[in-house]
Amino acid sequence: MKVLIFSFSNNKVNEDSFIPNEKGLTFSCVDECINELNKQGILNKHICMNFKNIKKCMACGERGWGICLKENKCIMEDDFNKIYNLMSEYDGYIFITPVYFWEMSESAKTFFDRLKRCDAFNDNSKIKGKKFISIACAGGSGNGTENTLNAFDVLNHFMNMEIIGRIPVTSFNYEEQKNEIKNSISKFIG
Numbered sequence: 001m002k003v004l005i006f007s008f009s010n011n012k013v014n015e016d017s018f019i020p021n022e023k024g025l026t027f028s029c030v031d032e033c034i035n036e037l038n039k040q041g042i043l044n045k046h047i048c049m050n051f052k053n054i055k056k057c058m059a060c061g062e063r064g065w066g067i068c069l070k071e072n073k074c075i076m077e078d079d080f081n082k083i084y085n086l087m088s089e090y091d092g093y094i095f096i097t098p099v100y101f102w103e104m105s106e107s108a109k110t111f112f113d114r115l116k117r118c119d120a121f122n123d124n125s126k127i128k129g130k131k132f133i134s135i136a137c138a139g140g141s142g143n144g145t146e147n148t149l150n151a152f153d154v155l156n157h158f159m160n161m162e163i164i165g166r167i168p169v170t171s172f173n174y175e176e177q178k179n180e181i182k183n184s185i186s187k188f189i190g
Helices: 025-039 067-071 079-086 105-120 145-159 174-187
Strands: 002-007 042-048 090-102 132-139 161-171
Touching: 002 025, 002 132, 002 161, 025 042, 025 161, 025 174, 067 105, 067 145, 079 105, 090 145, 105 145, 132 145, 132 174, 145 161, 161 174
Parallel strands: 002 042, 002 090, 090 132, 132 161
Antiparallel strands: none
């Protein structure tokens, strides 16, 4: 069993960071997932998508469909195709995004727009049917977590995957949601 963790925030302090807190909810959830996956003996890899070069979909070609529809890859030369191909090597995914303006982060929307274009109508998809956990992290009131999780439901509609965890995390419920993260990760095995 191998799980690929995607995070869509750059909220981890380093010498180039402009974030005022040491570690935000998104990276706290990343750490929690990695620790739990390791504890359960599940191989895993984390990719922070904010540090990848993923351009927005150009909706190129005839009627907005470039080579993505027929060749199931993107014509743009950035990090997307490499990551898309890497996904086929994993049995499941954990998607962790901060909530900005009541929806998933810009880097998440950009990646998922391209993913849907390349794989939603792929008869030979190596992603469809795989399990995933979606985690929406709202640092403030928690407003917007449900909208963000609904966006993952839309993703699932087109990607035909299996949602095994749908977790709203706020600064107020983080400690309680750790159990939900652990339970959802256990479902990867079951």
